[in-house]
Amino acid sequence: MSPDETRALPAAGTTRPLPAGAWRGPRGQTPMRMVALPRRRLPDWCDRFLLPPTGGDIFATRLWYDTTLAHAMHPGAEALVGLCGAEVALLPLQRGPRGGLRSLTTPYSLSWRPLPTLLAGPSALESAGASLGAWLRLRAPARLEALxxxxxxxxxxxxxxxxxxxxxxxxxxxxxxxEPLEAGAGWAGYLAARPPALRSTIRRKLDRARRDLRFEMLHVPGAELEAGIAGYLDVHARSWKPAEPFPAFDPALMRAAAAAGVLRLGILRDAADGKPVAAQYWLLSGGRAWLLKLAHVETSRAASPGTALTAMMIRHLIEEEAVQSLDFGRGDDPYKSLWVASRRQRIGVVLAHPWHPLGMLEVARRRVAGWLGR
Structure with a gap:
């Protein structure tokens, strides 16, 4: 990448000469520009493409991307953003140590998309795509995920x-x-739509939890939140889950989300000794609720504290937060279809120029895979 491609962008509405060798599209179409992010945060000028934390898509916010940049980047990866066309859309991206462009996604990402300006319609987005496509000519394939x-x-x-x-x-x-939630149905309506076996389990486990466990809901920065984060980490360490690839990410995201008012961290503690036995945290935005992580202590599995906590959290989200939809994140874990009823597919795309050697190989590999039905 040339120095011109990584130069900081001017303010909106200003222009500058194209760098030597930059692609110029038909009739002077504005080229794709790439900007490196050495500070591991999005520059301030990106704000015009980003939503506020309460804007309905937590994965299109500065909160999400700045936390990702600071705490979930692989060593040696280069963070950058692409500006498509005439400042129509922003692309948070990364380049690995071996080269090749990728979306700025991690194992924690639930969605990724181009971030358009508010006025960008289909024709503008098509033009923005053309500028990225032209930039990719004679370059190695790019991979975009979580679309x-x-x-x-x-x-x-x-x-x-x-x-x-x-x-x-x-x-x-x-x-x-x-699952989108039916307006006015409340907790009773939600529960009535669950499978009978889950409804029975929820009632039994909630009765037991009221006797033996203590429920905490944390969402405000401060000492109580820090104790809750410590409890979450303790539960995760004693659960069935593997170690996190980026251990600092979840605590940093919870702190940032609490500061923005969009965190809901739930902890279940043993009423006798105060030790946490289950933990999970959600992010809220624009009436939507995403479950980011959940875990329970493996030795407490027989008491199903995870089931009790999930029920308590969803009841709170419906009755106190009036959420309109629940999202259980990435993956087809069997338990998810009991709590929410709809599945959708997240896709990835490989963008390959057939004239580049690696692009030619990628196209051929995909074609062979298609012939074999893979």
């Missing part, structure tokens, strides 16, 4: 990339279980 198949404008953006001569190869990334 929602039904995201508004996604097809137009990918069509623009393909129009620039780039092979757009989709693949299945992960399943996402979720």
């Amino acid at each position: 929602a198949e039904d995201a508004p404008g996604l097809d137009a953006w990918l069509d623009g990339i393909a129009r620039a001569g780039i092979a757009v190869q989709r693949y299945r990334h992960f399943g996402n279980w979720h």
